[in-house]
Amino acid sequence: MEDLIRKNMERTLGEEISEEMLSDLKALSFEKNYDKKEYLVETGQACNYQFFILEGACYSYYLNEKGNKNVIQLAIEEYWITDAPSYFRETAAVSTIETLEPTRALMIHKKDFEKLCFSHQLFDRFFRILLQNALASLHTRIAKTISEDADHRYKGFSKRYPHFIQRIPQYLIASYLGIKPQSLSRIRKNL
Amino acid sequence: MEDLIRKNMERTLGEEISEEMLSDLKALSFEKNYDKKEYLVETGQACNYQFFILEGACYSYYLNEKGNKNVIQLAIEEYWITDAPSYFRETAAVSTIETLEPTRALMIHKKDFEKLCFSHQLFDRFFRILLQNALASLHTRIAKTISEDADHRYKGFSKRYPHFIQRIPQYLIASYLGIKPQSLSRIRKNL
DNA sequence: CGTCTATTTGAATGTACTCAAAAGCGGTGG
DNA sequence: CCACCGCTTTTGAGTACATTCAAATAGACG
Numbered sequence: 483m484e485d486l487i488r489k490n491m492e493r494t495l496g497e498e499i500s501e502e503m504l505s506d507l508k509a510l511s512f513e514k515n516y517d518k519k520e521y522l523v524e525t526g527q528a529c530n531y532q533f534f535i536l537e538g539a540c541y542s543y544y545l546n547e548k549g550n551k552n553v554i555q556l557a558i559e560e561y562w563i564t565d566a567p568s569y570f571r572e573t574a575a576v577s578t579i580e581t582l583e584p585t586r587a588l589m590i591h592k593k594d595f596e597k598l599c600f601s602h603q604l605f606d607r608f609f610r611i612l613l614q615n616a617l618a619s620l621h622t623r624i625a626k627t628i629s630e631d632a633d634h635r636y637k638g639f640s641k642r643y644p645h646f647i648q649r650i651p652q653y654l655i656a657s658y659l660g661i662k663p664q665s666l667s668r669i670r671k672n673l
Numbered sequence: 674m675e676d677l678i679r680k681n682m683e684r685t686l687g688e689e690i691s692e693e694m695l696s697d698l699k700a701l702s703f704e705k706n707y708d709k710k711e712y713l714v715e716t717g718q719a720c721n722y723q724f725f726i727l728e729g730a731c732y733s734y735y736l737n738e739k740g741n742k743n744v745i746q747l748a749i750e751e752y753w754i755t756d757a758p759s760y761f762r763e764t765a766a767v768s769t770i771e772t773l774e775p776t777r778a779l780m781i782h783k784k785d786f787e788k789l790c791f792s793h794q795l796f797d798r799f800f801r802i803l804l805q806n807a808l809a810s811l812h813t814r815i816a817k818t819i820s821e822d823a824d825h826r827y828k829g830f831s832k833r834y835p836h837f838i839q840r841i842p843q844y845l846i847a848s849y850l851g852i853k854p855q856s857l858s859r860i861r862k863n864l
Numbered sequence: 865c866g867t868c869t870a871t872t873t874g875a876a877t878g879t880a881c882t883c884a885a886a887a888g889c890g891g892t893g894g
Numbered sequence: 895c896c897a898c899c900g901c902t903t904t905t906g907a908g909t910a911c912a913t914t915c916a917a918a919t920a921g922a923c924g
Contacts (some may be wrong), residue, residue, distance in 0.1 A: 514847050524787030544816040552820040554812050565814060570805035592896070606797055613804040616759035620811040621745050621757060625735040629743040632880070661820030665880055667904050844870070856912055858872050
């Protein structure tokens with residue numbers, strides 16, 4: 483459980499992290515429990531934390547003028563999630579993050595995030611790699627969203643993220659893929 | 674010209690950078706000129722550089738199975754562009770980057786990028802902010818791509834990036850927005 | 865001036881959407 | 895334990911938006 487974060491960092495970095503780093507991380511972060519359907523981040527408010535999901539599931543979404551939810555990110559165990567614009571700059575959150583299950587998350591305040599990066603080169607590198615990976619997958623997601631039809635997008639998604647298919651409601655996966663729940667239902671019917 | 678990069682960094686960081694940093698940057702980067710329709714990065718090959726456009730214009734795209742170009746990024750003066758997966762990890766480039774005009778670019782090798790980040794905390798911060806901003810805009814782009822119709826996407830785009838409308842061929846803007854050139858032509862006809 | 869590329873226009877087609885309603889599923893309380 | 899309620903998924907019918915195919919026009923470059 484506590485070791486989940488260590489495991490995650492070591493896998494990402496490809497090297498072991500010291501006990502000192504780990505204890506600094508523990509000193510500058512904390513765990514919190516959320517019920518189902520609670521908000522980790524609310525649109526319009528400052529998002530001061532980034533979250534590492536230890537247990538549970540949540541998702542982030544934008545609301546457009548019509549009031550439709552547009553799912554940006556899905557997160558289960560070992561995923562990081564936050565509202566990037568708000569956390570990294572000094573703006574209000576543009577997205578909402580909501581739990582889908584009772585969730586236990588490790589939270590890092592933006593100030594402490596800076597401190598961690600400042601005190602250990604390896605944290606800096608870790609978070610840069612996180613950002614780089616996120617950027618690379620968003621590039622791929624954009625390319626698929628603009629070039630493939632709904633059917634292919636769903637097939638690709640369920641192949642790449644089978645664990646999400648099990649746990650995330652279908653209408654949210656539809657939104658993530660940029661289609662309506664009715665359409666996704668029809669796509670699934672034709673295998 | 675040389676000062677363009679300094680200006681860009683200082684604006685991003687919100688503080689001045691020292692002469693020492695600037696000279697380190699100059700020692701670890703170089704300029705290169707490209708003709709129109711030349712490749713900065715080719716799919717399948719290692720992308721060892723990131724590019725800061727000093728003058729000119731270029732774009733990056735993925736090719737899908739059908740051989741369609743899917744525009745990921747557009748870049749003119751003061752934009753950074755690279756193939757993130759390849760530059761940041763040790764993989765082959767998944768995208769192609771091609772010039773649209775004769776282009777002069779500042780190039781930073783990935784090794785030198787590491788050196789710069791290692792020697793000056795401020796470079797580290799600068800590039801993290803770049804990544805964070807890129808992430809935030811991709812989130813917004815995804816949300817708009819999956820939630821708005823082609824008409825709104827074009828209007829939003831031309832309001833936000835009027836300079837691209839001037840300089841980038843229409844069929845590339847169409848691809849960036851996830852529509853066909855014929856459709857964009859019709860959209861423009863109805864104002 | 866001629867060629868190559870980009871943009872526009874037309875007509876037919878198709879994919880995904882909207883509106884509407886039924887069926888399925890899960891949790892809660894009587 | 896069963897009945898009810900709310901939420902999710904499925905299904906149907908009609909519609910709208912964007913695509914495809916095809917061809918004409920416009921623009922850029924040598």
